[in-house]
Amino acid sequence: MDILDLTTPTHHNNANVVEGIEETPNDTIKHWVPLNVPEDMKPIVNSVWDKPETALDMYEKYAEKAGFVVRKASVKYRKDRTVSNKYYVCNKEGQPKKVQAIDTLLNDVLESSRNRRNSNYAITGCDARIKLKNKKGTDFWVLYEFEEKHNHPMIDERKKHLSKPCRKLLFEDQVFIQNVSTNNIGATKAYRLRAAMNGGYQNVRGTVDDYKNTKAAINLFVGNRDAQMLVNKLRNRSVCLPEFSFDYKCDKDELVCLFFADETSKCNYKEFGDVIAFDATYSTNK
Known part of the structure; x- marks a missing residue:
């Protein structure tokens, strides 16, 4: 996968890429790609792992260096109820929930805080992830997909120590x-x-x-x-x-x-x- 140079204007798939912004004919799509991660720390497509926890540990170390947080996502099962696929995604993956507007000046609302959303981060629908597939009949797992691009900025270097894994x-x-x-x-x-x-x-x-x-x-x-x-x-x-x-x-x-x-x-x-x-x-x- 090509790495975007955020300092020099380049052309990528017929789209103008300047400072992490891809301009398409219809709209403008922003992508952030970690540039400060050594190549040997990045996930490798088609690499084989003895268990998914080992691959997760690798991805978490990559995420800590890159400046984002990893969480576990969905799991797929075969008909015999054995696990076939596991996904690990950026913690900003998913669609934000609709939150009803609340007037905090009302006494009855102040008395009930169950309707308030308490979240430390914003969901942005980020697609950054790795996907693992189990070789049927074995204990080996293949990392068959790695999405490097994020639709949000990475955690600032001065604030990395405040992220959940580093805490x-x-x-x-x-x-x-x-x-x-x-x-x-x-x-x-x-x-x-x-x-x-x-x-x-x-x-x-x-x-x-x-x-x-x-x-x-x-x-x-x-x-x-x-x-x-x-x-x-x-x-x-x-x-x-x-x-x-x-x-x-x-x-x-x-x-x-x-x-x-x-x-x-x-x-x-x-x-x-x-x-x-x-x-x-x-x-x-x-």
């Missing part, structure tokens, strides 16, 4: 969030620290909200096991520090009180007598 945090990002949280660094500061370490926010996967959601998910996973984690941590500390002492009390398998004292606390008690340290968040945290 997905990797396992190493999740480990980083958990590790810094053990040093009383919250999700917001963790995001800023990650940006400073990587040379800018554009080099960080996700946003502040993604970091907050990940931290909340980790806390939810920990659940009510955090009490046992605290006891284990203090027990290990008492093994490493002979002057460290701690004790705790449980009521029906629930931690109700905890006492610990290190060498500094014991020295203060010896010099000044009774010392009380009270947590200001007592009985306020779950």
Whole structure:
């Protein structure tokens, strides 16, 4: 497939192509073709894949470099109910739904938000896609069609890190969030620290909200096991520090009180007598 040169006027199939605009006798059709993708990253027609997920992973990497987002489309079945075809398309594929005009000043409309459309992107009917066909009787898939042209601009290079695939945090990002949280660094500061370490926010996967959601998910996973984690941590500390002492009390398998004292606390008690340290968040945290 020919690649449009968006900087130099050319002729393509008897149509004038200037800056990504094809002028036809009847109307003007705009097409955008990614020019910043290496040839070895582009899908190859008639290439064979061991499974469709591998081809999808290849297409998603191409899309991330090009500046658009991929989603799964329709699936075709044979008469024996085995899958014969799979399509992966640009997320702007399809026809936009008709949305009824809403007067947001009406109280009854404000009370019911079900009629409002909440969408982060616009459907433009983009035809960019790849099509896979299964070789009957085998586990091999053939990529038999690749449409490179889009009817919309690509995502700006400065905003690629805000696209849905790039916002997905990797396992190493999740480990980083958990590790810094053990040093009383919250999700917001963790995001800023990650940006400073990587040379800018554009080099960080996700946003502040993604970091907050990940931290909340980790806390939810920990659940009510955090009490046992605290006891284990203090027990290990008492093994490493002979002057460290701690004790705790449980009521029906629930931690109700905890006492610990290190060498500094014991020295203060010896010099000044009774010392009380009270947590200001007592009985306020779950």
